[in-house]
Amino acid sequence: MTILNEELKQSSTTVSELTIDLDRVVSREVCAAGAGWMAEVKQNQTLRIIDLEGNQAVDTLFISSADTDERYSATDTLANNKNVYLEKGSDLFSNQGRVIATITDDNCGRHDTLGGACSCESNTVRYAQDTYPMHSCRNNFMYSLATHPIAQQFQLNVRHIGPNINFFMNVPVTSDGQLAFDDGISAPGKYVDITAQMDMIVLISNCPQLNNPCNAYNPTPIELVIYE
Template sequence: MSVKTNDIQNTSVQSLASIDLEKIKQREICAAGEGWMAEVKKNQTLRIIDTEGNQAVDTLFISSADTAERYSATDTLAQNQKVFLEEGSALFSNKGRVIATITEDTCGRHDTLGGACACESNTVRYAHDTYPMHSCRNNFMHSIATHPVAQKHDLTMRHIGPNINFFMNVPITPEGGLAFDDGISAPGKYVDITAQMDMIVLISNCPQLNNPCNGYNPTPIELVIYE
């Protein structure tokens, strides 16, 4: 069951305690299962707050100066020499540069391998009748088709690639497979991503209902950009 609005507000206040409120440039709630997009300038920080806990946040980073440069899962894995991201992890682009860094993290582990759910993958993983269900790929495509930031930078479907799943728990099995387990986050947990270049952030607040990554109950997140 979702928590009450005033409980979300109280959680948000606690999660913002370390930020000088006068330095906040943008603060928004992204509804359960919806998409979000914004520009984050170099040295600004994006804080993603898991307001109710156990919510997966699929995220892409794209350079504002050159949209052909964007977050690369393979480069990030290779350079960090670890599968899961945490405080101190550098996020690398497909041109081998650091596009952002995780500068604060109260959750402790974020997935790089599970990717974004899609109508097609839902039918393979679950059942054919899940095809019409909303998905992260649909959120990405809708944002790219409609959001003013996407129009400003001429983004298209080719800018959608492998993403990070913040707060999502995808352990690796002894056989080398992936398991989608209950999240290890909790209400008010957050992650700070500091931009190392001007960048575009594209988020799908995952609508998945078929595995426990959202506790089978997608919930809102809060997004704060600050200096």
């Protein structure tokens, strides 16, 4: 049975048809288009990221709660999975060679590991000088690390920003080794489940990019559900 918690029932926020038992849900939030989000996910808990309206990139970082020097490593993840894309069954490795999380369910198909997070600087290089002031994922990361209570509790700062995963984002590698930013392959209601293999902090930027089709030039909300 689909169950919505009371806060979401009473709001005008769009939410998904959730099929997870209420008894298993630890938290459930909607992250606005272009906004940041941060939470701690305990070992064996699962974070479900839901693409509410489709074609929305979700830039994501994972940091160990026990040792914040240990965090998601793109290079270790690519090497161990022998794939530049992530999908159901992919393990996400840390910079200490341990599995920090696993993709345990996914009805989208694949997720990007190469495109990185947009920033004022990358927008300027890729697009035009006048895009420099535009909001970016790196801005979201830095703002969350400067203001969120979890960041303050664990003494996180900009040193904890590294190469990230772009869930739902479509970045094909061309035949000559170049990267392309294409329309997403996601759709409304598509989701990915990431199960924590250790207590971890999740830092998300719900990408505000307006200069390429990763968000269909129209950033939209996502839903984030932590469940047992």
